[in-house]
Amino acid sequence: xxxxxxxxxxxxxxxxxxxxxxxxxxxxxxxxxxxxxxxxxxxxxxxxxxxxxxxxxxxxxxxxxxxxxxxxxxxxxxxxxxxxxxxxxxxxxxxxxxxxxxxxxxxxxxxxxxxxxxxxxxxxxxxxxxxxxxxxxxxxxxxxxxxxxxxxxxxxxxxxxxxxxxxxxxxxxxxxxxxxxxxxxxxxxxxxxxxxxxxxxxxxxxxxxxxxxxxxxxxxxxxxxxxxxxxxxxxxxxxxxxxxxxxxxxxxxxxxxxxxxxxxxxxxxxxxxxxxxxxxxxxxxxxxxxxxxxxxxxxxx
Amino acid sequence: xxxxxxxxxxxxxxxxxxxxxxxxxxxxxxxxxxxxxxxxxxxxxxxxxxxxxxxxxxxxxxxxxxxxxxxxxxxxxxxxxxxxxxxxxxxxxxxxxxxxxxxxxxxxxxxxxxxxxxxxxxxxxxxxxxxxxxxxxxxxxxxxxxxxxxxxxxxxxxxxxxxxxxxxxxxxxxxxxxxxxxxxxxxxxxxxxxxxxxxxxxxxxxxxxxxxxxxxxxxxxxxxxxxxxxxxxxxxxxxxxxxxxxxxxxxxxxxxxxxxx
Numbered sequence: 001x002x003x004x005x006x007x008x009x010x011x012x013x014x015x016x017x018x019x020x021x022x023x024x025x026x027x028x029x030x031x032x033x034x035x036x037x038x039x040x041x042x043x044x045x046x047x048x049x050x051x052x053x054x055x056x057x058x059x060x061x062x063x064x065x066x067x068x069x070x071x072x073x074x075x076x077x078x079x080x081x082x083x084x085x086x087x088x089x090x091x092x093x094x095x096x097x098x099x100x101x102x103x104x105x106x107x108x109x110x111x112x113x114x115x116x117x118x119x120x121x122x123x124x125x126x127x128x129x130x131x132x133x134x135x136x137x138x139x140x141x142x143x144x145x146x147x148x149x150x151x152x153x154x155x156x157x158x159x160x161x162x163x164x165x166x167x168x169x170x171x172x173x174x175x176x177x178x179x180x181x182x183x184x185x186x187x188x189x190x191x192x193x194x195x196x197x198x199x200x201x202x203x204x205x206x207x208x209x210x211x212x213x214x215x216x217x218x219x220x221x222x223x224x225x226x227x228x229x230x231x232x233x234x235x236x237x238x239x240x241x242x243x244x245x246x247x248x249x250x251x252x253x254x255x256x257x258x259x260x261x262x263x264x265x266x267x268x269x270x271x272x273x274x275x276x277x278x279x280x281x282x283x284x285x286x287x288x289x290x291x292x293x294x295x296x297x298x299x300x301x
Numbered sequence: 302x303x304x305x306x307x308x309x310x311x312x313x314x315x316x317x318x319x320x321x322x323x324x325x326x327x328x329x330x331x332x333x334x335x336x337x338x339x340x341x342x343x344x345x346x347x348x349x350x351x352x353x354x355x356x357x358x359x360x361x362x363x364x365x366x367x368x369x370x371x372x373x374x375x376x377x378x379x380x381x382x383x384x385x386x387x388x389x390x391x392x393x394x395x396x397x398x399x400x401x402x403x404x405x406x407x408x409x410x411x412x413x414x415x416x417x418x419x420x421x422x423x424x425x426x427x428x429x430x431x432x433x434x435x436x437x438x439x440x441x442x443x444x445x446x447x448x449x450x451x452x453x454x455x456x457x458x459x460x461x462x463x464x465x466x467x468x469x470x471x472x473x474x475x476x477x478x479x480x481x482x483x484x485x486x487x488x489x490x491x492x493x494x495x496x497x498x499x500x501x502x503x504x505x506x507x508x509x510x511x512x513x514x515x516x517x518x519x520x521x522x523x524x525x526x527x528x529x530x531x532x533x534x535x536x537x538x539x540x541x542x543x544x545x546x547x548x549x550x551x552x553x554x555x556x557x558x559x560x561x562x
Contacts, residue, residue, distance in 0.1 A: 115363075186400075188396065188398060188400035189400065189403075190361075191358070191361070191396065191400065192396065192400040192401075192402065192462070192465075193412075194358070194361060194389065195356065195358060195389055195393065195394040195396075196389065196390070196393070196412060196413045196416060196465065196469065197386050197387065197388075197389040197390035197413070197416060197469065198386075198412075198416050199386060202416060206412070206415075206416075207402055210403070210404070211403045
């Protein structure tokens with residue numbers, strides 16, 4: 001109910017029928033997203049239950065042997081550990097590179113750039129956020145993978161290429177939110193520091209970044225959220241092998257890239273095991289969201 | 302002015318512009334050493350602008366420009382290439398709204414010394430204790446040095462900010478309406494503190510409170526914008542007693558007797 005509607009309601013003493021209907025309509029809109037997340041969760045849980053029941057937690061989540069059998073799904077092995085590892089490793093390495101880059105860019109925009117240049121950088125980052133992931137993946141496939149191959153003598157496919165692609169995808173989120181956090185700091189902080197004889201850089205790393213710590217952390221976590229679910233661009237550069245590896249230069253898979261690679265031919269328990277992968281992905285994403293809630297609550301205290 | 306006191310600062314024909322707007326014009330006055338000089342005048346007369354010219358805080362504002370000179374110990378601080386960072390360590394500032402960092406009380410006071418490269422824990426401890434004592438805050442906070450400076454009351458925060466400035470042993474402390482955001486009891490404490498600090502520091506205070514200027518300062522400068530849109534100009538400057546009891550300019554008299562402003 002809008003403030004205006006509320007006022008009208010007070011003036012008339014009661015809401016007329018049309019106002020009431022609008023209220024129900026808005027309530028339905030609001031409920032829809034809550035309903036959607038619940039349905040998605042329940043649906044994925046239901047679809048993955050057969051695999052969990054048949055294979056057991058150990059063979060499904062803690063084994064790295066993924067040997068599906070397309071013609072006779074029951075005969076295959078469906079251990080997803082390699083892909084959980086791939087997802088976590090690529091996301092974390094992407095953040096290791098992306099967090100300093102994004103926060104650095106935000107500090108540049110907020111503190112060092114002349115307004116005209118800051119504006120150009122800001123617009124550029126907005127554009128980057130709007131590029132469809134398949135285009136970034138293609139760019140990774142045609143430029144990045146051969147480049148890594150030439151540099152290292154490997155195939156070029158693997159977690160390194162995937163992480164770098166994810167950096168590009170997460171950078172707009174991290175930069176925009178970090179810049180927003182820095183901008184919302186009270187100007188008195190900077191004034192106080194400068195008046196103490198601090199240089200711009202000293203002010204940034206001794207006062208502004210510590211003061212913005214929680215907000216910056218949230219920016220990075222939301223960037224992780226972007227990275228952890230990215231599918232297309234990762235599938236194009238990670239090599240899509242089934243092996244468990246910690247080497248950034250060997251082909252492997254993430255949960256998302258494995259689902260999209262296998263979903264066309266999966267039936268029975270094979271299909272259910274893919275849903276179990278989706279369940280793990282969903283839980284990982286929720287852990288990120290919950291950690292943001294916790295950090296925000298901490299900040300309010 | 303007073304032959305016995307030497308001048309710490311000399312402001313000479315100072316004008317300052319925000320873009321095309323001239324905020325203050327042709328102001329000349331001397332800031333005597335180890336005295337408190339008050340800048341008074343109605344809102345918008347340029348007194349805050351003037352005080353921010355004295356440690357070049359106005360440098361932070363885009364499009365601001367200064368004409369004239371501010372001499373600190375025989376050197377014009379607006380000379381090209383002048384060490385502004387060093388200047389701000391010599392000329393500290395306390396702001397209108399208390400602005401402690403979101404750090405512990407200890408780290409707030411240790412901020413300046415750390416900037417100067419002091420890392421020795423014992424030495425920092427000593428500086429923190431000493432500065433908090435000089436700022437008359439030690440007894441209230443000595444048990445909670447690790448608490449956030451922002452959890453203190455407004456008046457305590459302002460004294461913490463004073464301690465933070467004292468910790469780098471500046472020569473001059475500028476106060477930009479330091480009591481406008483705190484209650485009368487806390488104001489009293491800060492005024493007493495200023496009288497105490499006079500032994501070691503040269504101070505300039507901007508205040509809209511004439512009683513405060515009369516109570517704490519040795520010299521008073523009265524600034525005024527004659528017609529709206531004009532820059533602020535210095536109307537009268539002299540011994541605080543004289544300004545408040547026997548001003549030579551009629552406008553000063555009308556202001557201090559509360560007829561406008």
